[in-house]
Amino acid sequence: MPELPEVETIVRQLAPVVEGRRIERVEIDDPRWSRPLAPAELQDALRGRRIERLDRRGKYLLWHLEGDIHLAQHLRMTGSVLADPEPEPAHARVRMELGPRGKGGRGDEGVRLVICDPRRFGTGELLLGSEALESFLAARLGLEPFDEGFTTEHLRAALRGRRAPIKAMLLDQRRIAGVGNIYADEALFRARIHPLRPAGALTREQAERLREGIVSSLQAGIDARGASIDDFRHIDGVRGSFQDRFLVHLRAGEPCPRCGTTIRKIVAAGRGTYVCESCQPRPRRRALRRPGAPPGGRPPRRRAAR
């Protein structure tokens, strides 16, 4: 599933291919993709516009078009963007014909883009003006892990007082942008923090290790050009290689690369989560003692069975 490193990989490959070209034709097959706009409305808004810049924020792929028009594309679980695919790939949802690059370019023939998405979770949202774009992003995304402002202190402030498991916090895009299930597991392993540890209970030292774990696992993902577990592909259809370098993710039953303990799969924040419970010790169960209650006496609270 495309997370920050996968979207970054797409941007690095796609930007040089599309920037400066004009969108000549758009065909949106799936009305869910363009919601709330009808496909025809979005097609009309995009057609004829020059692509000035392509970049990324969190897991969003951002198309900046002439006339201060922006398309915020999200690949969700299974989306990919292919350039001049041959033959026509399965599960094509959106097709885009881009014109040649204007002057002088001999033999420049234009590009055909196909957005594929087997599970149809992906979306493309039209934003009129950079103010609309910025408020759209601000409502959804926290700090970028590669921003200078992403310091240990910033991370601690974001986690302070939170009782939700740290893994849930990492997956919350409004706190940190771009981390998904894969990189959350990898970052927590690197930081030697158990995914179920309450976010607000991290020590300063742990927060520092977590910051490093987030940045280094995302960087490793970018260096490997993303992870292709199932559907993620480069724009030429090639797979990323980070899935071969996971330290714990998807490695249940295998030995921990650090200590050899068998990696376990648990559920945290409702997601399949991979952990070495020797390197990442389980949080101690707090004796939830209220003031005045008999010390250590009460039976454990029943948890909702699910």
Add this chain to the structure above:
DNA sequence: AGGTCGGCCTGGCAGC
């Protein structure tokens, strides 16, 4: 109001 959970969707696979 912070936190949890179900719905969206379909390919793949376990189990019979």
Add this chain to the structure above:
DNA sequence: TGCTGCCAGGCCGACC
């Protein structure tokens, strides 16, 4: 072998 049904999960909205 072939069918059924369950699971995966990013994000959003409903709910407690």
